[in-house]
Amino acid sequence: MKTLLTRWLERAAQSHPDAPALMAEGEIVSYAALRSAVPDWLPERVANLLKQPELPGHAELLIATSGSTGAPKTVMLSEANLEAAVLTSRSRIPLAPGDVWLACLPLQHIGGMAIFYRCAEAGAAVLLHRGFDAARVREDMERHGVTHISLVPAMLARLLEAGAPPAGLKHALIGGGPLSLGLAQRAHQAGWPICPTYGMSEAASQVATLAAFPPDWREGMVGLPLPGVSVEIVDDDNRPVQGEGRIRVRGPNVMAGYANAAHEPGHGLRDGWFVSGDRGYFDARGNLVVLGRHDDVLVSGGVNVHPAEVESLLLACPGVSDVAVTGVSDAVWGDRIAALVVGSVDDLQEWCRDRLPSHLRPRLFVAVAALPRNALGKLERKRLPALARAMEKPC
Structure with a gap:
């Protein structure tokens, strides 16, 4: 049973064999070399675990939610979920060979892991940081020509203290928590190309993202839903409403369900919709505005x-x-x-x-x-x- 990562690296090695794939600890590894270093097959005992019982919807990636509001849940994602998430993200945030995405988010969560799949599909390079050190991140952004970076607001605040961004930085995705108006304005005025984004493990990362920071930005504004992703606002009875309510999401990027003892398909979904724990609304231009957690x-x-x-x-x-x-x-x-x-x-x-x-x-x-x-x-x-x-x- 070939791993999901192996198959993606094979495709990347065929399309971009000599392109830098991974930069870490001062070393630069091409896609062809990285593919050669990754085992072809899962260990038999791991493969058997994935086959018994067979996961629904050909789910091949199990990933934990952040657990910020309770015990983490295990999300089941298929290769089709990841492909949809990667392509729809790229339609909003362009990514190409020669680009470098600095990864300083934890790799065990979707925000960090998704960077690898986006870059493998596009032939871009991942600059891997183990943990977050603002001075080292800022130094490496300049040294390695970083074009993309994913941050939570607290990281952005630390980087503002470390100086202006390098001239080659194209997109700084900011998510994982509320971005205050003051911090956003300071970053924008300092030249950071911030892109507020809203995503979740259950949707294989992004749901809505602003490709550019607008002059009339307000707190919680994360832009239009990504192409192919349906977002609705519903009441507590799961009925669509105008104005404020709970955010629900449907699309090819949405999970097969949460893992449970029986691996039943659709666990955690309602008629194909994932009803999130977040509240929000759409503004007059169709931008999604996220207000916070429903339970908060x-x-x-x-x-x-x-x-x-x-x-x-x-x-x-x-x-x-x-x-x-x-x-x-x-x-x-x-x-x-x-x-x-x-x-x-x-x-x-x-x-x-x-x-x-x-x-x-x-x-x-x-x-x-x-x-x-x-x-x-x-x-x-x-x-x-x-x-x-x-x-x-x-x-």
Whole structure:
């Protein structure tokens, strides 16, 4: 049983045999050489695991979700899912031989792994970094002529401190969490070609991506759905609605289902649709705007509050380098809005008093040295309420 990676490398080696495929630890390896170094076949015991029982829809890649909101799930993806994801991504973000994509996201998650498949299909090179060091990333971007890079917002913020981007950088995909207006504007003004994107493991990476940063960008705007990908906004009964609701996705890139004991096809899907845990809406031009997680919405004093919206406002305060908003159960308010702050709590408390409307203003402030984030840089929101209760400073 040939591996999925082997087959993709064979195709790349035939189309672009001498093209650089992988740059790591100072070495440059061609597609032909990389193909020769990869075993032809899966070990028999692994192949047998994949055959018994046979996975639905010819699923060949099992990958875990980020687990930022709970226990990770195992997503089953087919080769057809990956091919669709790669081609539809390339239609929005061009990629060609000679391009170099710097990979500093964890490879065990779809955001990092998808880079390899995109580059193999296009004959582009992957510049592999083990972990993220802003100074080293910035240095290698210049040294190796990086044209593409994928980052989470926290990485982008660190790179802004390391200097302007190299002249050859074409696209900086920013995803994996909310991108604040302040950070986006600073990056754009510094010359970073940022492309806000929205994706998920269940869709083999991207769902919607902005190819260029527009002057009227607003928080959460991630552009039109990629070609061939259907996106709808639905209510809690899974009925399409106008305005705000849950985001659901369907298309050739959408998974066969979540892995379970019986490997039943369609597990986690509804009539072929994947109903995400995210909320959003479409603007007048058809751009998808992502508001945040459905389960993250707080009800404070009878008003729905999106933590990501409040976080973006608080990040505009001078001296605040990072912030997270959560709710603490309260008999009167329902959810008391709490802000966990990396920076000056006193300055932020005073700053928000005159600038935030009452229903968005935190009632609790907690100073922390760092916020809990996973390997992808996503906030571990399940841990925030306990941190907020541990040290309360009422507003």
